[in-house]
Amino acid sequence: MERAQGGEGDAILTNKLRKEYGSLVAVNDLDLKIGKGTLYGMIGPNGSGKTTTIKMLVGLLRATSGNAFVLGERTPIKDNIARIGYMPQDMAIYTELSVHENLELFAELYSMDKEVFAKREENLLRVIDLVDRKNSLVSQLSGGMRHRVSLACALIHNPDVMFLDEPTVGVDPELRVGFWKYFSELKSSGKTVILTTHYMDEAVRCDLVGMMRLGELIGEGTPKQLMELTRTQDLESAFMSLSKKVPA
Amino acid sequence: MRLNRVLAVAKKNLRSLKHDRRTVGFLVMMPLLMITIFGYTFGGNVKNVDVYIVNLDQAPQGESISVAIIENLQSRDTLHIGRIYTTSDGIAPATEKVKDADIWAVIVFPENFTSDVARASGGNGSQPAMIGVTIDGTNPNIVSSISNELLTAVRAVLGQRALLSPIIVIPDLVYGKDARFIDFFAPGVMGLAAMMVTFMLSIISFVHERGASTLDRLLSTPVTEGEIVAGYALAFGLVGLIQSCVIITAAILLFNVMIVGNVLLALLVIFILGVGNQGLGFLLSAIAKNEFQAIQFLPLILFPSILLSGVFWPIEAVPTLLRPVSYFIPLTYAVEGMRSVMIRGWSVDGIWLQLLILTAFAIAMLVLSTYGLKRRR
Numbered sequence: 001m002e003r004a005q006g007g008e009g010d011a012i013l014t015n016k017l018r019k020e021y022g023s024l025v026a027v028n029d030l031d032l033k034i035g036k037g038t039l040y041g042m043i044g045p046n047g048s049g050k051t052t053t054i055k056m057l058v059g060l061l062r063a064t065s066g067n068a069f070v071l072g073e074r075t076p077i078k079d080n081i082a083r084i085g086y087m088p089q090d091m092a093i094y095t096e097l098s099v100h101e102n103l104e105l106f107a108e109l110y111s112m113d114k115e116v117f118a119k120r121e122e123n124l125l126r127v128i129d130l131v132d133r134k135n136s137l138v139s140q141l142s143g144g145m146r147h148r149v150s151l152a153c154a155l156i157h158n159p160d161v162m163f164l165d166e167p168t169v170g171v172d173p174e175l176r177v178g179f180w181k182y183f184s185e186l187k188s189s190g191k192t193v194i195l196t197t198h199y200m201d202e203a204v205r206c207d208l209v210g211m212m213r214l215g216e217l218i219g220e221g222t223p224k225q226l227m228e229l230t231r232t233q234d235l236e237s238a239f240m241s242l243s244k245k246v247p248a
Numbered sequence: 249m250r251l252n253r254v255l256a257v258a259k260k261n262l263r264s265l266k267h268d269r270r271t272v273g274f275l276v277m278m279p280l281l282m283i284t285i286f287g288y289t290f291g292g293n294v295k296n297v298d299v300y301i302v303n304l305d306q307a308p309q310g311e312s313i314s315v316a317i318i319e320n321l322q323s324r325d326t327l328h329i330g331r332i333y334t335t336s337d338g339i340a341p342a343t344e345k346v347k348d349a350d351i352w353a354v355i356v357f358p359e360n361f362t363s364d365v366a367r368a369s370g371g372n373g374s375q376p377a378m379i380g381v382t383i384d385g386t387n388p389n390i391v392s393s394i395s396n397e398l399l400t401a402v403r404a405v406l407g408q409r410a411l412l413s414p415i416i417v418i419p420d421l422v423y424g425k426d427a428r429f430i431d432f433f434a435p436g437v438m439g440l441a442a443m444m445v446t447f448m449l450s451i452i453s454f455v456h457e458r459g460a461s462t463l464d465r466l467l468s469t470p471v472t473e474g475e476i477v478a479g480y481a482l483a484f485g486l487v488g489l490i491q492s493c494v495i496i497t498a499a500i501l502l503f504n505v506m507i508v509g510n511v512l513l514a515l516l517v518i519f520i521l522g523v524g525n526q527g528l529g530f531l532l533s534a535i536a537k538n539e540f541q542a543i544q545f546l547p548l549i550l551f552p553s554i555l556l557s558g559v560f561w562p563i564e565a566v567p568t569l570l571r572p573v574s575y576f577i578p579l580t581y582a583v584e585g586m587r588s589v590m591i592r593g594w595s596v597d598g599i600w601l602q603l604l605i606l607t608a609f610a611i612a613m614l615v616l617s618t619y620g621l622k623r624r625r
Contacts, residue, residue, distance in 0.1 A: 058468045086468040092461040096264040108256035109469040137267060153465070 011036045011161050011192035012057060016066035019052050019215075026052045028215040029066065034194065034208065036160075039187040041206035042196045043239065049215040050196040051089055054163045057194075058086045071161060082110055085159035089166050089196075091150045095139040099130060099149050102138060103156050110157035117156070124152040127182050129175060144170040151179075162186070164195040168202060180205050200236040211239050218242045249478065253471045257479020258486075261453065265487070275487060279441040279495045286437050287430055287503045290560070294393040295325050298351040300342040302333040307362035313405060314357035317379075320401040327397055335359075343382050352387075353394050356380035369411040423592040424506075431506040434499045435514065435586035436559030439521060439579050441495055442488035446522040447549055449484050450529030451542045459538060473621035477614050480530060481523045488522025489515055508593030514586045517599070520606045521582040527613025534620050553579045578609045 012034040019027040027049040034040050042050045055061040057068055059076030068075045071083055093102050100121070107117040125131045128148035130141075138146055147170045154162060168176045180202065183193050187207070195206075203209050204223040211219040211226070219226055219242040223235055230241035265271055305314035321327050330351060333342050342354040357379060358364070364377035379398065385391055424431070457463045466476060492515055499505035507514075528549070536542040553559070556566055557579040566574050574580050585602030588594040596603065 060464050082470050088461050090461050092465040105260050109471045
């Protein structure tokens with residue numbers, strides 16, 4: 001197992017991570033360093049490279065150059081793969097299976113003990129507010145409900161590092177508040193959460209925010225630091241301000 | 249490779265099918281329909297073929313061999329003798345009926361037929377006795393049925409009268425005694441149904457899996473590419489097996505199909521074929537961008553298999569130029585293996601080559617599918 005030079009305390013470390021599709025540079029020499037127990041928000045418009053970065057970290061895409069380490073193991077990770085959870089942007093759950101069957105599938109792929117799974121499932125169904133829809137087919141659920149099932153599938157095995165691509169899309173405001181409370185609880189218990197979001201107002205709840213544009217990290221810091229740096233009142237204005245400084 | 253993860257993937261695929269009642273109905277009804285339609289269409293012998301007879305034979309009624317042959321023909325139902333013309337009617341009106349396609353054939357017994365037969369069978373005739381048949385040759389099956397029926401009747405009548413035939417061929421059947429055409433093609437239909445369904449299920453499921461990003465999600469878990477491929481193979485191989493059981497049960501109940509050997513060995517052949525074909529579907533799913541493109545592969549795989557693999561007619565009937573293609577089609581070996589088990593009653597010793605080739609095909613497909621998935625990362 002190859003170790004990062006960046007120290008054991010880092011959940012994520014990237015060195016000049018780059019992804020090219022022909023002449024298009026989707027991620028441009030990205031340097032990231034995210035400590036364990038951090039709630040990290042990656043914000044930016046469509047095509048800014050957020051999803052590509054997450055896919056490279058999860059091991060679904062090979063980097064064109066540079067390298068990345070997750071929990072000290074170079075990607076694509078093998079030894080630590082059971083310690084990460086991934087929720088893709090486009091739901092990616094089996095609509096022809098029930099909520100329970102989806103959760104059970106992922107639990108079995110992570111070789112979870114049946115009793116541990118039962119408790120974990122009960123807890124997660126409460127978090128995503130779908131206890132009474134446990135045996136419903138996913139195809140019979142609304143878009144928002146499906147999104148919640150997708151989140152539960154990523155968390156079923158209680159991973160140490162979670163990559164959540166747009167976890168709050170399609171979730172009603174009340175439940176979204178519940179989600180953020182849950183993310184904070186995860187962080188408090190030492191878990192690392194890396195999420196992408198379009199809702200910049202939500203990102204203020206993160207410990208650290210990375211602003212991406214055209215494959216580059218144009219700003220990184222706590223929400224307060226980013227607003228102070230740009231002398232703005234909210235993260236959206238901060239993003240617009242930083243975007244102007246970096247030519248397209 | 250962890251068995252629990254292979255089983256998890258297989259269970260997922262089988263559960264998906266379980267919730268989709270229409271697909272389950274299709275999987276059961278399709279093979280049932282196939283064997284029933286094929287069985288009733290091709291399984292029965294040709295019956296009630298409309299023919300006329302012109303009997304010009306002048307021999308007295310009690311001695312006439314032509315009358316005996318006609319009576320023999322009438323005692324069975326292959327030919328339906330609509331009219332029997334005599335000397336006063338002549339041949340022409342009956343021949344016109346064939347030209348108008350009102351009847352299939354006219355059988356003509358010449359004037360001295362009985363005396364010619366007597367002379368020829370005594371070894372004194374310079375020429376054999378002849379029966380003329382004016383026949384509509386548009387359907388080779390009908391032509392062959394009329395000829396066979398006539399020969400059967402002639403042999404039976406000559407035998408009854410202890411008249412000698414110059415040459416008698418006595419076939420001593422080593423295998424397939426009393427085998428009918430349906431016994432020949434039932435194993436082929438089993439293979440064909442299993443091949444079609446496993447290929448179709450696999451290619452469509454996997455194209456969907458790629459399109460819906462569930463594959464990405466699976467690959468972000470500890471499950472390996474090999475385990476995904478094995479899980480798919482297990483699930484769809486089982487589906488092929490269940491289908492074969494449906495076909496074989498229907499074939500026995502409806503058509504009393506011949507099974508001399510071990511039926512489990514025949515099912516093993518089907519299972520290996522199913523695994524190989526789902527692997528092929530898996531592999532080709534990488535080229536298809538959506539379900540619509542995936543389904544386009546079906547005729548490409550299906551037609552050569554139906555026409556060249558010996559399902560409905562022997563490989564020997566395939567033109568020499570195309571015959572090498574037959575030997576590249578896995579279904580050829582599956583059909584040959586199953587026939588050897590079901591009709592010849594052979595065991596593993598007799599079909600080891602077919603088992604070996606099918607197993608090699610299945611392994612190659614699974615390995616290539618796994619490699620294809622690994623390359624995707």
